Amino acid sequence: MPTIIRPIQADDYAPAAALASALEPERAALATNWQAAGARTNNASRAVGYVALAGDPPEVRGYGSFWRVRMEQYRLELMVHPAWRRHGLGGRLLRQMLDDLALRGARSVQARTDEENLEAQTFLWRNGFVETQRMYRMRRDLATPTPEHWHAIEAQRAIQGITISTLAYERAHDPNAP
Incomplete structure (x- = not known):
């Protein structure tokens, strides 16, 4: 052909x-x-x-x-x-x-x-x-993470003094938030 x-x-x-x-x-x-x-x-x-x-x-x-x-x-x-x-x-x-x-x-x-x-x-x-x-x-599916995964990351960061939050939460709880 x-x-x-x-x-x-x-x-x-x-x-x-x-x-x-x-x-x-x-x-x-x-x-x-x-x-x-x-x-x-x-x-x-x-x-x-x-x-x-x-x-x-x-x-x-x-x-x-x-x-x-x-x-x-x-x-x-x-x-x-x-x-x-x-x-x-x-x-x-x-x-x-x-x-x-x-x-x-x-x-x-x-x-x-x-x-x-x-x-x-x-x-x-x-x-x-x-x-x-x-x-x-190597890939990680971020579209469907498990809650346990995020809780583990949050706990690791908290030990380092880092907190994870949303802008909406911060605005509602912090009068100085932008």
Whole structure:
């Protein structure tokens, strides 16, 4: 099946963002702002994006981008719809970006993947990437904290002489409160 690798165009942002959101839901808000963010940044640090089109009719099946972090150091991201993996889309997207980076004088490029994503790690290793740093993703759900958690924090801070309160409470109980 023929595939097309080309620079991202205005009509590609929504399907590329949908792909990113489906693969990494925690990045959905970021992905929907790619186009606007690119318009706000200067040329030196603007992300350069590509899409892989495949199918009949051709649709966005993969997305890749890179951006300058500092000097000649860049970071890239690459994603391909699971149903279209192992068809060469990721490799073609990566080669296009690496060629473009070479033309820009890049000295190094970093790609990140989760420790559990062995498929992505293998893809990167096969394409010449080596591990230089291991990162651990740690999150805390602040939207649904337990009362016990907040009581423990409050007790720890009270030992330090710090109290936690609301502005409404302070205004109601302190005549000098703003």
